[in-house]
Amino acid sequence: MGPADMEETIKLVERVKNGNTRAFWDLMAIYEEMIFRFCYRKLFNREVAEDIAHDTFIKAYEKIQSLKDNSKFKTWLFSIAKNNCLDELKRIKKFAEIPEDDSPDSLPDKKGSPEEITGVEERRQRVTREIDKLDGIHKDVILLVHYEGMSYDEAAEVLNVPIGTVRSRLSRGFEKLHEALKDIRG
């Protein structure tokens, strides 16, 4: 997302605040994929991720008047998505649902030798499993900064922590992943 998108976002948010529903369509065009990806990587289930992304946009539309700085729309939207995902994870944990097909828990546990883990798909499964094993604080920062390309400033706003904390969590998260994935790294 470049400066042009940011300028466009600011204008679109203003139009939505003034009652232009069509402008929200254009906002979604910019952000829907990244919100969905973030939810998917948090929840490991496509359908649930779509539902949570859906609720995220509905909530954003309903609460948009409370957004004081239009330039913060992106981080504000991600905050809503993050909180919705957390609620969903709590709900899943509470009802101890059977892991869905996409969940890393349901994948075969193949932490074998490099010879055994060669295929791209198997490596992908290992990566997702190891990311899922990370603490929420390390996982969130990797999802936002690495996968969604956020700046540290933006990630700090979403997570409501100082930039230094984002940097150290990212560093610590990657350290954990180096260790966990050392048997399949090139």
Next chain:
Amino acid sequence: MDCKDIRELLYEFATNRLGNQDFQLVEGHIKKCSGCQAELNELKETLLLLNEWEAPVLSPGFRVKVMEAIEERVERKSVPIFKKIISKVFQPYYLKFPIQGLAVAAMILLAVTIYKNFIPEPDRTTRDFTISPTYVEAKNPILIEVKEIDEALNKVKEIIKTHQGSLVRRRPVEGGLEVTFKIEKEYEENILKKLSLLGKFQKGEAGFKNSDGNIVIILKKK
């Protein structure tokens, strides 16, 4: 900057996010520090693995569904308050109809109860009196002398009612109250007997009926 500080910048260095000055700082450190160099290599390998995890793309109708839900909410909010109340009263049908049916039945029952208990029963022995063009008054009404006219009138009404008759007219006349009533022929003899018990009873052989065939009496105070 020590190795700890440099390692916190390695991700930004590896992904070209650092400003020029910091980039050169990290680059210079790595050339001299084998530990950080090894750390950077590990990070790059890990990043390559992470990049293999691709998320699926959204379903094609996603945005349309969200916008439909939003438009529905907007419409709901713009509905006037009385329409909201109406819609709440009438939906869902499978619940509201039986409840409304019961409510209506309860209201009818309540209304009937109130009516029976608190509204006085109308005088079924009276009715509107209309004079037809050919109407002729009774020439010789029955005269009954009574102690109290009001008391006697109540008794007359009671007698008429028990004989399934109806009061047609009552009007003050000189010296008393004229009462006209309608009665079936079969009860006529009986009712006259009862009326004769009210007081001094003066009845001619004829002329105590008007042209409509209704009996006319005059209650006169003694």
